[in-house]
Amino acid sequence: MIGLSIASTLAEHGAEPVGPFVRLSDAVAGCEQQLDGAILDLILGHEPSTEIARLLRQRKIPFILMTAHDHEMIPAELDHAPRLSKPFEEAVLLDACKSAFA
Secondary structure: OHHHHHHHHHHHOOOOOOOOOOOHHHHHHHOOOOOOOEEEEOEEOOEEOHHHHHHHHHOOOOEEEEEOOOHHHOOHHHOOOOEEEOOOOHHHHHHHHHHHHO
16 A cells, blocks of 8 residues: 555656566566666565665665664665665655765
């Protein structure tokens, strides 16, 4: 539900979302598309999304990490990523996207 809400909000502000993806395999396939940026949930389904983060980095696609977990739960390799802490307001989402994907 959160992914659909984010996609809808971004579409209302001129973006062309290609997700959300609820399974890791779908997200991997989504990384093959032309992307300007991504919003990546720390846990996708029941799996950590570190593989997706690696793919995005390899393709030099900026991403925002979205999570409800405490800082200590975030893998070190994702610690540098801009972060959205769930829950968040629409204005926070839009500001984060403008900063990360400008």
